[in-house]
Amino acid sequence: MIKKIGVLTSGGDAPGMNAAVRAVTRAAIRKGMQVYGIRRGYNGLINGDVFEMNERSVSDIIQRGGTMLYTARCPEFRTEEGVEKARAKCEELGLEGIVVIGGDGSFRGARDLTLHGIPCVAMPGTIDNDIVCSDYTIGFDTAVNICIDLIDKLRDTCNSHNRCSVVQIMGKNAGWVTLEAGIAAGATSIIVPEVEFDFQRDIVDRIARGKRYGKNHFIVLVSEGLFFDVPSNKNYKYCVDNGIANIADFAKRVEKETGVESREAILGHVQRGGAPSAKDRVIATEMGNYCVNLLKNGISNRVVVMKETDIIDLDILEALKMEKPFDFKKYEMANMINI
Numbered sequence: 001m002i003k004k005i006g007v008l009t010s011g012g013d014a015p016g017m018n019a020a021v022r023a024v025t026r027a028a029i030r031k032g033m034q035v036y037g038i039r040r041g042y043n044g045l046i047n048g049d050v051f052e053m054n055e056r057s058v059s060d061i062i063q064r065g066g067t068m069l070y071t072a073r074c075p076e077f078r079t080e081e082g083v084e085k086a087r088a089k090c091e092e093l094g095l096e097g098i099v100v101i102g103g104d105g106s107f108r109g110a111r112d113l114t115l116h117g118i119p120c121v122a123m124p125g126t127i128d129n130d131i132v133c134s135d136y137t138i139g140f141d142t143a144v145n146i147c148i149d150l151i152d153k154l155r156d157t158c159n160s161h162n163r164c165s166v167v168q169i170m171g172k173n174a175g176w177v178t179l180e181a182g183i184a185a186g187a188t189s190i191i192v193p194e195v196e197f198d199f200q201r202d203i204v205d206r207i208a209r210g211k212r213y214g215k216n217h218f219i220v221l222v223s224e225g226l227f228f229d230v231p232s233n234k235n236y237k238y239c240v241d242n243g244i245a246n247i248a249d250f251a252k253r254v255e256k257e258t259g260v261e262s263r264e265a266i267l268g269h270v271q272r273g274g275a276p277s278a279k280d281r282v283i284a285t286e287m288g289n290y291c292v293n294l295l296k297n298g299i300s301n302r303v304v305v306m307k308e309t310d311i312i313d314l315d316i317l318e319a320l321k322m323e324k325p326f327d328f329k330k331y332e333m334a335n336m337i338n339i
């Protein structure tokens with residue numbers, strides 16, 4: 001029976017990671033295990049930067065963004081030597097199982113460590129909702145709520161000045177946050193990497209139509225991923241061909257083509273901060289508890305995910321091979337409803 005486990009957060013931080021760390025810690029202690037916090041993701045494992053936690057170690061964090069364990073990227077862990085160092089450290093510390101909270105890069109690390117003999121289970125923590133094996137990732141709901149709060153504020157000033165706000169939304173290579181925020185904030189145009197857009201049809205014509213309806217201010221949301229040179233970005237070539245390297249160039253083009261004064265805004269890392277929403281706290285708590293139950297039952301190399309409204313576990317290797325198509329129906333609906 002596993003008696004001593006570690007917990008770490010890895011990759012980009014996300015609101016709700018603290019709630020997950022809290023749930024793992026409390027559930028493990030209740031089930032008779034010792035729990036160690038590992039600082040700065042896989043770095044802490046390689047360097048032995050760990051500390052024992054008790055019930056009170058995770059007090060007063062459920063409501064906080066970020067992660068009390070800190071997070072980091074650890075290039076060394078991608079090497080055989082790095083994983084071997086981490087395995088040796090686990091043995092030295094007596095850690096018999098690890099709960100990893102992070103994105104799919106972190107899942108690959110968990111798979112590698114399991115293959116080296118240290119049982120790991122992982123759960124999805126990222127605002128981007130871009131983990132293919134899970135319908136939901138912890139932090140997404142909070143990030144969308146932060147976006148709409150900020151977009152609502154931009155709308156007030158846009159309205160006063162009869163302007164268009166061209167807003168860059170975080171989400172790495174995926175447009176999930178942009179789509180959800182676009183629906184919830186009523187954006188005139190929602191531009192994501194997954195859908196090839198047409199400047200005339202999707203921006204100029206939509207703004208012209210809005211004007212005909214008497215609208216005097218506009219919100220155009222653009223995923224940061226539009227400017228990334230990756231194969232999944234269907235709009236990268238368009239941006240390069242038209243001299244659009246960033247959101248400022250995009251906003252200039254909107255102003256030139258529509259005649260509406262346009263200003264760019266980048267929400268940036270504020271999207272990742274602040275108190276997690278109830279949804280993120282609750283799902284993080286359920287998933288954290290689920291991870292501990294797996295380890296307790298001697299099950300590892302699993303990733304705990306959400307399928308529709310259920311929390312289930314999958315083999316990590318299988319999970320990493322899955323696909324999550326963009327929600328084109330929802331995207332079309334947004335374009336039909338929004339003006």
Ligand code: ADP
Nearest residue numbers: 011012073074077078102103104105106108109
């Ligand atoms: P995320 O977990 O948010 O996707 P990263 O892709 O940066 O973030 O991964 C976080 C960490 O997980 C990396 O710094 C590295 O230590 C580990 N990792 C990422 N990819 C791999 C891989 N292919 N094999 C082993 N470990 C990996």
